[in-house]
Amino acid sequence: MHAWTPTSPLGPDHPGAGLPRLYTFRRCPYAMRARMALLQAGRAFDAVEVSLRDKPASLLALSPKATVPVLQLPEGGVIEESWDIMRWALAAPDAQGWWARAQSPANLDLLRRNDSDFKQHLDRWKYPQRYPDETLTPQAHRDRALEVLLQALEARLRSAPWLGGATPCATDLAVMPFVRQFAAVEPAWFAMQDLPALRSWLNGWLGGPLFAACMYKLPAEGAHRFPPL
Ligand SMILES: N[C@@H](CCC(=O)N[C@@H](CS)C(=O)NCC(=O)O)C(=O)O
Numbered sequence: 356m357h358a359w360t361p362t363s364p365l366g367p368d369h370p371g372a373g374l375p376r377l378y379t380f381r382r383c384p385y386a387m388r389a390r391m392a393l394l395q396a397g398r399a400f401d402a403v404e405v406s407l408r409d410k411p412a413s414l415l416a417l418s419p420k421a422t423v424p425v426l427q428l429p430e431g432g433v434i435e436e437s438w439d440i441m442r443w444a445l446a447a448p449d450a451q452g453w454w455a456r457a458q459s460p461a462n463l464d465l466l467r468r469n470d471s472d473f474k475q476h477l478d479r480w481k482y483p484q485r486y487p488d489e490t491l492t493p494q495a496h497r498d499r500a501l502e503v504l505l506q507a508l509e510a511r512l513r514s515a516p517w518l519g520g521a522t523p524c525a526t527d528l529a530v531m532p533f534v535r536q537f538a539a540v541e542p543a544w545f546a547m548q549d550l551p552a553l554r555s556w557l558n559g560w561l562g563g564p565l566f567a568a569c570m571y572k573l574p575a576e577g578a579h580r581f582p583p584l
Pocket of ligand 1: 385421422437
């Protein structure tokens, strides 16, 4: 298990000054990566748990595309993509290099694979009922997911404990929630694959304090300090 200590317990934004507001959904992997980046950077923020079936008017007004996560900045900006929220949280200052280490060509390639092919295969394995015209079987998508991302992750994690090397980086945070989802579809199958370094990396994150804080359960209504002090 790795140690997580926020850069500052209260973060650079002092409470009461008008905090950034994150529209989030607890189980969304894109929202998880944004929450972890904000927490890791020690940013203070308020969060609103969104029902995807009944999105709040305030979210629709800010972001007509209405995916989560969305970050509303107190000075007036709106950030509508999870990777951009991670950049906002981590890139400056980047004293521990969490953002810089994610900018290597190899790590940007892992992110691209995760967000494109791997995500498509994951969805077609996890939710086959959503793709009635699909020609490949769910198991074929599961196997392609191994080829497009998981084997590359395994190779990287055999040579260093994190995608950031000796310490984690934004790529670890960005990819982990999707690997978690994949592993949970058929845990017995996942446990039997030749992916020991990936399983150990995943279990380290799942058992660690950053992920626990990120999964704090918000009240259904309103904006709340995240996690509560
Ligand atoms: N590219 C976006 C994708 C975000 C996304 O697709 N989020 C899903 C939830 S996991 C969503 O909001 N879907 C819209 C809906 O279900 O109505 C990002 O990185 O933030």
